[in-house]
Amino acid sequence: MKLEVRNIKKSYEQTTVLDNLSFTLEPGIYGLLGANGAGKSTLFKIICGIIKANEGSINYNDQNVIESSENFCSVLGFLPQEFRYYPEFTALKFLLYISALKGLDRKFAKIKCLELLTTVGLDDVKDKKIKKYSGGMKQRLGIAQAMLNNPEVLILDEPTVGLDPKERVKFRNLISSFSEKKIVILSTHIVSDVEYIADEILILKQGKLEDRGSSIELVKEINGQVWECVVQQNLVPELIEKYTISNQKHEENGIVLRIISKKQPTETAVQVPPTLEDLYLYYFREEVSI
Missing domain, CATH: 3.40.50.300 (P-loop containing nucleotide triphosphate hydrolases)
Known part of the structure; x- marks a missing residue:
């Protein structure tokens, strides 16, 4: 078949x-x-x-x-x-x-x-x-x-x-x-x-x-390109403009951003395992509104 x-x-x-x-x-x-x-x-x-x-x-x-x-x-x-x-x-x-x-x-x-x-x-x-x-x-x-x-x-x-x-x-x-x-x-x-x-x-x-x-x-194609960091609200618009953001979540100490980038986007950002949703945004970031 x-x-x-x-x-x-x-x-x-x-x-x-x-x-x-x-x-x-x-x-x-x-x-x-x-x-x-x-x-x-x-x-x-x-x-x-x-x-x-x-x-x-x-x-x-x-x-x-x-x-x-x-x-x-x-x-x-x-x-x-x-x-x-x-x-x-x-x-x-x-x-x-x-x-x-x-x-x-x-x-x-x-x-x-x-x-x-x-x-x-x-x-x-x-x-x-x-x-x-x-x-x-x-x-x-x-x-x-x-x-x-x-x-x-x-x-x-x-x-x-x-x-x-x-x-x-x-x-x-x-x-x-x-x-x-x-x-x-x-x-x-x-x-x-x-x-x-x-x-x-x-x-x-x-x-x-x-x-x-x-x-x-x-x-695996985006291993090492997915990061998470906690930032203050006033920095969020700048990061959204500069990077592909796959998720953002409000917490008591700030906004947790999940960022797709080949380079470390902020000094406090740590690498995390990628998901298929991250890959989707990696491929279709131009077509997707965050």
């Missing part, structure tokens, strides 16, 4: 969204990490055949997914960033409807829908109208519809945006439970969503693959 992205380029007029992007994925969970506008959703739409690339190809098991679109669609599951549903449908009716669109056998579809509703924790509300669901419940229904055909490739575009912390934890656990013998790609700009579940993280910046690796491997 192998998904290959080969030299993908995508532009709109004078704006380059994806710039000669290439990577190969095998079974596992992959976090696609990037700021808003990095090209994550565009890449997913190209993989799923929703839009066409200007150049390059997507291959699955050495077959071009456009030339073998019917075969690829049969093993593909997709949860778009804006999950569309019929508010007056119940969850069960909605899944049965999607099953019919995917051409699943009616008897098998009923069994599969009930099984998935139990898996995503919606069995007790399967006959409730979707419009009465919480945001987290709707997202779990979105996962269920993406899993109807037991896909080998599961693509989730910003699946936890708008969810509260408790729902995000549930969602991450659910994704992990689906990952065996599948290629799961989760795009996000929320670092904690990929830090704990992704086998490998791909960092996408301005349409290019900036880096890839496990979270442990990636943070």
Whole structure:
């Protein structure tokens, strides 16, 4: 099982969204990490055949997914960033409807829908109208519809945006439970969503693959560049202007700043172990407002 992205380029007029992007994925969970506008959703739409690339190809098991679109669609599951549903449908009716669109056998579809509703924790509300669901419940229904055909490739575009912390934890656990013998790609700009579940993280910046690796491997890049210091309030604006600040916390004796810098930012600053969030700000400091 192998998904290959080969030299993908995508532009709109004078704006380059994806710039000669290439990577190969095998079974596992992959976090696609990037700021808003990095090209994550565009890449997913190209993989799923929703839009066409200007150049390059997507291959699955050495077959071009456009030339073998019917075969690829049969093993593909997709949860778009804006999950569309019929508010007056119940969850069960909605899944049965999607099953019919995917051409699943009616008897098998009923069994599969009930099984998935139990898996995503919606069995007790399967006959409730979707419009009465919480945001987290709707997202779990979105996962269920993406899993109807037991896909080998599961693509989730910003699946936890708008969810509260408790729902995000549930969602991450659910994704992990689906990952065996599948290629799961989760795009996000929320670092904690990929830090704990992704086998490998791909960092996408301005349409290019900036880096890839496990979270442990990636943070090594900024070893010795993360500092903490306690300063008085009047010095904070100057340090924010001069350095990348990943966190600030008020304490009785002053403001604790977490600073990313190759050099010691203040005389009292001490080095601390880097985190994936520090790395994210290191890569995307221009796009992120502190």
